[in-house]
Amino acid sequence: MSNGELLQIHPVELQFPFELKKQISSSLQLSNKSDDYVAFKVKTTNPKKYCVRPNTGIVMPRSTCEVIVTMQAQKEAPPDMQCKDKFLLQSVIVSPGTMAKDITPEMFNKESGNHVEEVKLRVAYVPPQPPPSPVREGSEEGSSPRASISENGAEFHNTKALILKLSEEKKSAIQQNNKLKQELELLRRESSRRRGGIPFMYVIIVGLMMEDMISYEEKLNVRRFNYFLDASSTSIFRTLYHITSDHNLVKIIQAQLQYAVSKVADD
Numbered sequence: 001m002s003n004g005e006l007l008q009i010h011p012v013e014l015q016f017p018f019e020l021k022k023q024i025s026s027s028l029q030l031s032n033k034s035d036d037y038v039a040f041k042v043k044t045t046n047p048k049k050y051c052v053r054p055n056t057g058i059v060m061p062r063s064t065c066e067v068i069v070t071m072q073a074q075k076e077a078p079p080d081m082q083c084k085d086k087f088l089l090q091s092v093i094v095s096p097g098t099m100a101k102d103i104t105p106e107m108f109n110k111e112s113g114n115h116v117e118e119v120k121l122r123v124a125y126v127p128p129q130p131p132p133s134p135v136r137e138g139s140e141e142g143s144s145p146r147a148s149i150s151e152n153g154a155e156f157h158n159t160k161a162l163i164l165k166l167s168e169e170k171k172s173a174i175q176q177n178n179k180l181k182q183e184l185e186l187l188r189r190e191s192s193r194r195r196g197g198i199p200f201m202y203v204i205i206v207g208l209m210m211e212d213m214i215s216y217e218e219k220l221n222v223r224r225f226n227y228f229l230d231a232s233s234t235s236i237f238r239t240l241y242h243i244t245s246d247h248n249l250v251k252i253i254q255a256q257l258q259y260a261v262s263k264v265a266d267d
Helices: 145-219 222-243 247-266
Strands: 008-010 013-017 024-032 037-044 050-053 056-059 063-071 086-094 117-126
Touching (some): 024 056, 056 063
Parallel strands (some): 013 117
Antiparallel strands (some): 008 024, 037 056, 037 086
């Protein structure tokens, strides 16, 4: 406890049970043992890191005020868990009846002739409090603490082993995913090549078929020509079905040929 002339401050060192990515709070007790109204103001060397509520206020005569200092969630732990941040608590006697809304920065200006008392506060990081361990059935009171230490050590090793296992599984999953992507790319390229080569084959087959049909049309009548179309087209379209899985394209070619034949027959 810091026994100043105006306020007694407890504690003089702000302790924060440090944990990553978690807001942590610590409290200050400001006690006014005098018969005067005392205004206070809290400053810090790192205002973006801490939130002080209230950062200014009035401590009534023979009363106590609590100040909550909250450290914002930290992404990284400082080296050696040492903190160089500091706080400065200023206090000054004010007129009776002064309220918190009446506090101005000029009240804490020493150059104006005000008697301003200043107390520096340190910041320390401490290990977080472990959660209370449940009492197991059949456990006896007064058991040796070594058993609990060994149990905590075993839990630590089990957790470490689990983390290593999960890391290996993640690595394996990434490798498998990359392998599947490569295989999918090969299939896509192979499919593109096949789709690019088949239409030319269609042209050859259809051309041969049309040449045969024209030759037969010159020699045969329409009835025998239609008979030839049914027989030859059936054979050729079966071949097309074996060449490609795009049956819709085969049906379109078949319909176009039938239309062309009907035009020949009409002529």
